Amino acid sequence: MVPTSYYLILAAMLFSIGIAAFLIKRNVITIFISIELMLNAVNLTFVAFAHMWHQVSGQIFVFFVMVVAAAEAAVGLAIIISIFRTRQTLNVDEIDLMKL
Amino acid sequence: MSPMPASYLWLIPLLPFAGFLINGTLGRRLPRAAVSAVALLFTAAPAALVAWLCATMRAAGELTMSSNAGPWIQVTGFQADFAFTVDHLTLVMLGVVTGVGFIIHIYSVGYMAEEEGYWRFFAYLNLFMFFMSVLVLAESFLLLFVGWEGVGLASYLLIGFYFRKTSAANAGKKAFIVNRIGDFGFLLAMFLLVAHFGSLNFTQIFATVGQHPEWQGARFLTAIALLLVLGAAGKSAQIPLYVWLPDAMEGPTPVSALIHAATMVTAGIYMVARCHTLFDRSPLALAVVACIGAATAIFAASIGMVQHDIKRVLAYSTVSQLGYMFMACGVGAYAAGIFHLLTHAFFKALLFLAAGSVIHALGGEQDLRRMGGLRTRTPITFWTMSAGVFAIAGIPPFAGFFSKDEILYRTFTSPSPLHIVLWMVGLITAGMTSFYMFRLWFKTFFGPAYFDEQRNLHDHGAAMYLQSGTHAVMVADHDEGHAAHERGAHESPWIMLFPLIILAILSVVGGFVGAPSFLFGHDEIGRFLDPVFASGAAPAAASASHGLEALLAAISVLIAALGYYIAYVFYYKKPEMAAALADRHKAAYALLSHKYWVDEFYSNFLVLPLLMFTRGILELIFERGVVNGSARAAGMGTRGFAWFARKQISGNIRSYAGWLAIGAAAVLAVMIFGRSLWVRS
Numbered sequence: 172m173v174p175t176s177y178y179l180i181l182a183a184m185l186f187s188i189g190i191a192a193f194l195i196k197r198n199v200i201t202i203f204i205s206i207e208l209m210l211n212a213v214n215l216t217f218v219a220f221a222h223m224w225h226q227v228s229g230q231i232f233v234f235f236v237m238v239v240a241a242a243e244a245a246v247g248l249a250i251i252i253s254i255f256r257t258r259q260t261l262n263v264d265e266i267d268l269m270k271l
Numbered sequence: 272m273s274p275m276p277a278s279y280l281w282l283i284p285l286l287p288f289a290g291f292l293i294n295g296t297l298g299r300r301l302p303r304a305a306v307s308a309v310a311l312l313f314t315a316a317p318a319a320l321v322a323w324l325c326a327t328m329r330a331a332g333e334l335t336m337s338s339n340a341g342p343w344i345q346v347t348g349f350q351a352d353f354a355f356t357v358d359h360l361t362l363v364m365l366g367v368v369t370g371v372g373f374i375i376h377i378y379s380v381g382y383m384a385e386e387e388g389y390w391r392f393f394a395y396l397n398l399f400m401f402f403m404s405v406l407v408l409a410e411s412f413l414l415l416f417v418g419w420e421g422v423g424l425a426s427y428l429l430i431g432f433y434f435r436k437t438s439a440a441n442a443g444k445k446a447f448i449v450n451r452i453g454d455f456g457f458l459l460a461m462f463l464l465v466a467h468f469g470s471l472n473f474t475q476i477f478a479t480v481g482q483h484p485e486w487q488g489a490r491f492l493t494a495i496a497l498l499l500v501l502g503a504a505g506k507s508a509q510i511p512l513y514v515w516l517p518d519a520m521e522g523p524t525p526v527s528a529l530i531h532a533a534t535m536v537t538a539g540i541y542m543v544a545r546c547h548t549l550f551d552r553s554p555l556a557l558a559v560v561a562c563i564g565a566a567t568a569i570f571a572a573s574i575g576m577v578q579h580d581i582k583r584v585l586a587y588s589t590v591s592q593l594g595y596m597f598m599a600c601g602v603g604a605y606a607a608g609i610f611h612l613l614t615h616a617f618f619k620a621l622l623f624l625a626a627g628s629v630i631h632a633l634g635g636e637q638d639l640r641r642m643g644g645l646r647t648r649t650p651i652t653f654w655t656m657s658a659g660v661f662a663i664a665g666i667p668p669f670a671g672f673f674s675k676d677e678i679l680y681r682t683f684t685s686p687s688p689l690h691i692v693l694w695m696v697g698l699i700t701a702g703m704t705s706f707y708m709f710r711l712w713f714k715t716f717f718g719p720a721y722f723d724e725q726r727n728l729h730d731h732g733a734a735m736y737l738q739s740g741t742h743a744v745m746v747a748d749h750d751e752g753h754a755a756h757e758r759g760a761h762e763s764p765w766i767m768l769f770p771l772i773i774l775a776i777l778s779v780v781g782g783f784v785g786a787p788s789f790l791f792g793h794d795e796i797g798r799f800l801d802p803v804f805a806s807g808a809a810p811a812a813a814s815a816s817h818g819l820e821a822l823l824a825a826i827s828v829l830i831a832a833l834g835y836y837i838a839y840v841f842y843y844k845k846p847e848m849a850a851a852l853a854d855r856h857k858a859a860y861a862l863l864s865h866k867y868w869v870d871e872f873y874s875n876f877l878v879l880p881l882l883m884f885t886r887g888i889l890e891l892i893f894e895r896g897v898v899n900g901s902a903r904a905a906g907m908g909t910r911g912f913a914w915f916a917r918k919q920i921s922g923n924i925r926s927y928a929g930w931l932a933i934g935a936a937a938v939l940a941v942m943i944f945g946r947s948l949w950v951r952s
Contacts, residue, residue: 193928202924267922 178219185212199261275327277338280355283317287400298390307380310393318369354410360803364407367616371533374770379525381766399425412471422535430522439521446515453505460498477548496556507539510567520582524627533616540596544605561601565696568594572703577863604681606800610785611674617781618662621774625656628763644720648760655775660712662778664705665831673782676824705834713842789817
């Protein structure tokens with residue numbers, strides 16, 4: 172029996188790695204991957220708590236997150252492709268069209 | 272004659288209001304004839320209605336008639352209705368307002384014929400008639416106050432009728448602001464009435480007062496009465512608030528006749544008479560009314576003796592006569608006061624209209640020193656004005672004699688401890704009145720014809736051009752519309768003379784309605800008003816004999832004759848004597864001709880400090896510092912914050928993400944550690 176705290180520590184580590192990558196990396200694809208990483212860290216905590224309390228609701232939540240994440244990935248990738256087509260770059264520092 | 276339904280009462284004010292609406296909205300596009308037709312029609316109809324009302328009420332022996340059109344303000348414990356009521360006092364007032372008002376409307380058609388803004392003038396005049404009727408018909412203090420303020424508005428608009436002239440605009444403002452001080456008293460009195468009676472209805476309040484004999488001299492009644500006196504002093508131009516009335520002469524002359532002599536300025540006297548139940552219970556307030564009245568009467572009369580502007584003489588005379596009416600009310604002789612109000616409305620309106628006719632004849636000249644010899648040039652004006660002069664001077668059997676004598680007699684026999692002093696003041700005032708009126712009369716109609724001489728010089732010698740040139744400028748400045756008359760002095764058109772004749776007849780015979788019994792009269796007006804005033808503590812029952820009454824009358828006639836004689840000597844027989852006298856008593860003459868420096872005193876000691884306070888403290892510190900400052904600070908703060916916030920929109924995704932992460936961390940930190948900050952366990 173693995174204690175719940177182990178899962179939580181792992182999830183926190185994954186989440187922190189995701190944040191760090193999000194802040195450091197310039198490539199849009201990498202940033203996208205780090206967002207997925209954070210989402211999955213959260214999923215891991217959901218599952219861990221669901222296991223701990225013997226409740227299914229946490230697991231159902233995870234399914235929802237996965238579905239939304241899949242939809243988001245589809246939209247996000249479409250946006251990235253279209254940006255790349257028009258600007259020939261994936262560097263976020265150069266994608267600042269909405270700057271005031 | 273069928274009795275008049277009570278709901279017709281509403282027509283009396285609403286008809287002039289309809290005239291105001293028509294002339295006010297469409298008048299600019301209507302021809303002058305149509306404007307005057309509307310104005311005359313909508314004032315003639317109420318006059319006819321009042322005559323009908325008077326006849327039906329007398330025939331039916333009714334004392335009062337009321338009409339209630341439903342609630343106006345309705346809250347718990349307080350209700351004010353749109354209610355009108357007519358009793359005999361109201362009938363007298365309505366007769367004056369609609370009758371004299373209509374006559375003056377006719378005159379105005381002729382007088383204003385060449386003025387700009389003809390429609391505006393008649394619209395305002397009809398508006399005034401509306402509010403004045405509301406004032407006298409009102410059944411509660413609140414509705415009376417509506418009329419009270421409304422006539423103030425109409426007065427303001429009409430004083431400033433020649434609004435391009437700065438002095439006229441200022442006079443209008445002065446009238447309005449001085450009246451505001453009086454209205455402040457009136458408002459406070461109404462608050463007190465609501466606090467003590469829970470009502471503003473006349474019937475209810477007076478009935479309540481009647482049921483409490485122990486309230487004799489009660490402090491709250493005195494306070495209410497004194498505050499009402501303040502309001503009345505503002506409207507009726509009594510000391511200390513009389514200063515606006517002489518300046519109000521900047522308005523067209525028919526306005527001076529209607530508003531500032533015959534009707535509006537008597538509203539204060541009407542109000543005091545209407546509230547006589549309150550005043551009777553407060554000997555102090557009554558004494559104050561009497562003293563204010565007597566002081567104003569003699570004070571204004573003394574100023575009137577040395578004024579040179581014909582309208583100003585009449586204005587001070589009006590102030591003085593209003594003081595007389597106040598004095599009558601103050602000694603409890605309300606009927607005598609209302610009687611004088613009635614006769615005064617006739618002869619003072621006549622005097623103003625005749626003065627207007629003189630001014631018209633001289634092409635806008637108002638200075639008595641530039642008049643003279645008009646007796647033959649304008650005979651009808653001369654004869655009608657003579658009737659007015661004799662009436663106000665108190666020469667029997669003209670109207671003023673009876674009413675003035677009644678007041679003096681009532682004052683003499685009143686139980687007030689001051690009665691002899693008041694009577695003496697009234698008597699001296701009567702002498703002064705006679706003097707200044709005959710002075711005006713002699714200067715205007717007798718002696719050399721100054722005006723024509725000037726004109727001839729103007730025609731003949733170029734050397735004299737300068738002198739009469741400046742004169743012509745003055746004339747043009749005075750009354751633009753009349754400067755068009757370039758020919759010599761001439762009689763006014765018939766539409767102006769006709770009202771003069773009617774008013775002259777009224778000034779001659781009007782006094783007989785109040786003739787005392789020793790002169791074979793029946794004091795009709797006193798009896799007519801009896802039902803209104805009988806409920807109060809009547810003045811000393813006429814215990815004095817007819818002999819005393821006749822003696823007092825003889826004394827006052829003698830005094831009036833003395834005034835006539837002095838004026839005759841000074842201004843007809845030996846004109847140089849008046850100048851010599853003025854020279855010998857320079858200080859006294861300066862005191863009078865500068866009107867006791869009251870205007871200067873007010874402007875230096877009241878207006879100036881107030882202005883300095885507002886300009887120096889309120890404007891500089893409060894408005895610019897606090898109000899403007901806080902608004903500006905709010906603007907600057909918003910701008911500064913916006914500048915800071917805008918800097919954060921860098922367009923750099925990673926900086927946004929960084930802020931997001933920091934924010935999330937902060938929320939987490941508060942969730943984990945923050946609890947201990949506000950929950951003590």
